[in-house]
Amino acid sequence: MSGGVEWALHCCVVLTTSSRPVPAAKLAELHDVSGSYLAKQLQSLARAGLIHSVQGKSGGYALTRAPESITLLDVVRAVDGPGPAFVCTEIRQRGPLATPATACTKPCPVARAMWGAEEAWRRALAAVTIADLARDVGTDSGPEALPAVRAWLTGANDS
């Protein structure tokens, strides 16, 4: 799993606090990570339509939809790619006892089992939204945590 998923999720939670666009540099400084690399993850999110970018002097990134309608699955698929983690190379059609291609109407049992497990994983990710994460942050770190982030985002003037 790509490490950028963690950054993208935290950024989405942070973007919940501000309806105005937030520059990528601010998000990078807030999380103390490489701004140049974080930009790549944000571009992936923008390409997937989860966030939209506005250019210009007071530009940045902002969520396109309500946090309740953005699931973790959306973010993971945007950053790590939509393809399944398990790839079936059709090993049954190779070797001296190869199954003829005409008999392969459905995926082989191995692929079915692995893809079934991935489906369960996707279902669990789709059941959690960015709004849920923001709520949990409030209960964990206290209700003043997210407003403090909002204030820092608008008021931080790096000398």
Added chain:
Amino acid sequence: MSGGVEWALHCCVVLTTSSRPVPAAKLAELHDVSGSYLAKQLQSLARAGLIHSVQGKSGGYALTRAPESITLLDVVRAVDGPGPAFVCTEIRQRGPLATPATACTKPCPVARAMWGAEEAWRRALAAVTIADLARDVGTDSGPEALPAVRAWLTGANDS
């Protein structure tokens, strides 16, 4: 996800047919894959205790337990490593608004959600055994498929 998982699972299903040790070279020829690389996956399975190796002239690999008691999760953990796919770098403890370490008694909400999804994935993998896969192969390719593999394993004399 490592591609060797597919090879390892197919090998386990094949090993179901023979109670006698099967050399790695035979398994590689049967699946038409690199024997040198397949050895690495089999070594991982042996290290995890799923299969045991016997050396010598008529040596090879054989299952240690009954196929009904070997789950897909066992194989995946043996090949891909037991660590979780999502790694939390404790991003909340960095940056100007870092959460103090004393307040981090439990994992952050992002990690909890991701790990919960992985737990669902693991649960689905643990619900399927190698015996289930072998049964599904029988229903898919006909009940004579696995006995044919067994016959090929014992009788194949590469000229």
Added chain:
DNA sequence: TATACTCGGACAGCAAGAGTCCGAGTAGCG
């Protein structure tokens, strides 16, 4: 209209998986 600030895609660096090889060890056979 000039400017400064933003995003966007193109460019190196590195670690982990993919693939290969040869030596240690053992069961079978003369």
Added chain:
DNA sequence: CGCTACTCGGACTCTTGCTGTCCGAGTATA
């Protein structure tokens, strides 16, 4: 009892994709 041939086991190299960085295109602002 010794030899041989066959097996596994770990050490080595290579490629792919993630990690990290950079500069140019575009736009809202003053």
